Amino acid sequence: MFGKAGGMTYRWGIAGTGRIASDFVDGLRQLPDTEVVAVCSRSGDTARAFATQRNIPHAHSSYEALASDPNVDIVYVATPNSRHRGDSELFLRSGKHVLCEKPFALNSIEAESMVATARHEGRFIMEAIWSRFLxxxxxxxxxxxxxxxxxxxxxxxxxxxxxxxxxxxxxxxxxxxxxxxxxxxxxxxxxxxxxxxxxxxxxxxxxxxxxxxxxxxxxxxxxxxxxxxxxxxxxxxxxxxxxxxxxxxxxxxxxxxxxxxxxxxxxxxxxxxxxxxxxELGQGLRHQVPEVHRCIDQGFIESPRLTHSETMSYARxxxxxxxxxxxxxxxxxxx
Ligand SMILES: NC(=O)c1ccc[n+]([C@@H]2O[C@H](COP(=O)([O-])OP(=O)(O)OC[C@H]3O[C@@H](n4cnc5c(N)ncnc54)[C@H](OP(=O)(O)O)[C@@H]3O)[C@@H](O)[C@H]2O)c1
Structure with missing residues (x-):
């Protein structure tokens, strides 16, 4: 069974070091029981610079290294659209829950595969359509x-x-x-x-x-x-x-x-x-995060408020x- 153990915090990893990754970290920082424990980049220097500026304890020089980090429970995928499938499936197969930036995938074939992987691994995944939660x-x-x-x-x-x-x-x-x-x-x-x-x-x-x-x-x-x-x-x-x-x-x-x-x-x-x-009080991206935490606590692999079937309908x-x-x-x- 997965979910948050009593008294523990939700431990997030950030995949990518671009504009939205930075905004999202600001949003996470405004929430209780939430830690940003690691970031990854294609480059060690970029990861370290991002981590140092934002006081994030672990900087990984590859996406695979973040996937293997036992301190991370949930990964925010903030890479270009072409990487969403590969990155999300890497993290799901490594036992992480995933919040994947919109658009979820390049097409419905990729989206279907991501949903199937989440089901197979018993891990949560949601498309980060943050508007819904504002x-x-x-x-x-x-x-x-x-x-x-x-x-x-x-x-x-x-x-x-x-x-x-x-x-x-x-x-x-x-x-x-x-x-x-x-x-x-x-x-x-x-x-x-x-x-x-x-x-x-x-x-x-x-x-x-x-x-x-x-x-x-x-x-x-x-x-x-x-x-x-x-x-x-x-x-x-x-x-x-x-x-x-x-x-x-x-x-x-x-x-x-x-x-x-x-x-x-x-x-x-x-x-x-x-x-x-x-x-908007604080960083608007943060409003979707309590739903991610709630679903993980309840052992859900999808949010009833933004279901996989809804995501599939956008992809199609x-x-x-x-x-x-x-x-x-x-x-x-x-x-
Ligand atoms: N929710 C929102 O309001 C919102 C707003 C803007 C964008 N987005 C979504 O968020 C995602 C990222 O957008 P962004 O504006 O943050 O993009 P960005 O500034 O270009 O950042 C993307 C990051 O992905 C990583 N990356 C990995 N492989 C890459 C490659 N081949 N080429 C370029 N970058 C690569 C890079 O980090 P490393 O070099 O460190 O690996 C880069 O910093 C997109 O899916 C976009 O649709 C959402």
Whole structure:
């Protein structure tokens, strides 16, 4: 049986030394019963520099060394998208639980393999869609549960920023799993599913860079209820980064940036507008961590709040959107 022994702390290892790894360590530090015990890098110097700056006791010069570290119970995988499967499976097979950055994997074949590995090893894995656990999203979920809009007819969401243009940057390079859809579009797909559940159809249009990854795409999801969702992700433009939910009785406006908004407004026809504000207190990435700890304590291999089947649905949808856009990764079609 796994889980936290009474009175012990949750001991985290960090895989990767990039921007989000740094932010996540800041988040872990704000939680009780939580220790950051080790970090790994492809380079010993980089690992030591990261560890020294953040007062982390162990610095490993390979990902395998972190996997063999008996002091680590849970690993946060913060490497480029192309490594998520390999890194997550390495840690799962070494007996660690895993929180894997979004997108979970490059495609649904990889995602399925990661889920199967977690099941086989009896270890927990979750995709780090941190929006879901932010107080503002919890509040939005509570409001939606009261069905204030009546029948929901449309969801719109966009997310975009101007990314670095170097060909080798992970957002531009297909070998690293580049593309706006996997990095940013996942937040729009998450939002649409959060509001409307599973879709029925998808139609995508977009523009690719000269290396063949999407830099600007719009996709429309259709639902059996008759509702539609229009979603856009781009690494070429600053976009409003807002979301709206339209129903027969009114509209909900989710403020920018829609994956971590300060608040949302509920406008019901003929009623005073209601505004819900939930300032992020501390590092927002930390809100998903108590769910990881709770699941591990209970011996779960998946979170009931963000299930493997939900993660699989994003992976399959992104496969289909990429197919329509003509974006192919080298691992596509390979089990
Ligand atoms: N939740 C969020 O808000 C959020 C925001 C940004 C990114 N992300 C996700 O987090 C992951 C990492 O993004 P990031 O922005 O932190 O990326 P990043 O700054 O480029 O860092 C990635 C790290 O991965 C390691 N790495 C291992 N193999 C690599 C390779 N072949 N090429 C480049 N780096 C390699 C590197 O550390 P070593 O050299 O030390 O091994 C590097 O520091 C991505 O999956 C991304 O989608 C999430």
């Amino acid at each position: 107080p503002v999203y919890v509040s939005l979920g509570e409001v939606l549960a009261t069905q204030p809009l009546g029948h929901i007819t449309h969801v719109a969401a966009d997310i975009g920023f101007v990314a670095p243009t170097q060909k080798a940057h992970r957002l531009n390079d297909p070998a690293l799993g580049g593309g706006a859809l996997l990095d940013l579009g996942i937040y729009c797909l998450h939002f649409a599913r959060f509001v409307l559940g599973d879709h029925d159809t998808v139609v995508a249009h977009g523009v690719l860079n000269d290396q063949g990854v999407d830099v600007d795409a719009t996709y429309t999801l259709g639902y059996k209820s008759g509702a539609t969702a229009t979603l856009r992700s781009t690494t070429q433009h600053e976009t409003p980064c807002i979301a709206t939910i339209t129903g027969e009785r009114g509209v909900i406006h989710v403020e920018s940036r829609m994956h971590r908004p300060p608040g949302f407004r509920v406008q019901i026809h003929g009623e005073a507008e209601r505004y819900y504000r939930h300032d 949808t992104m496969d289909e959107i990429r197919r329509q856009l003509g974006v192919r990764y080298a691992v596509d079609g390979i089990a």
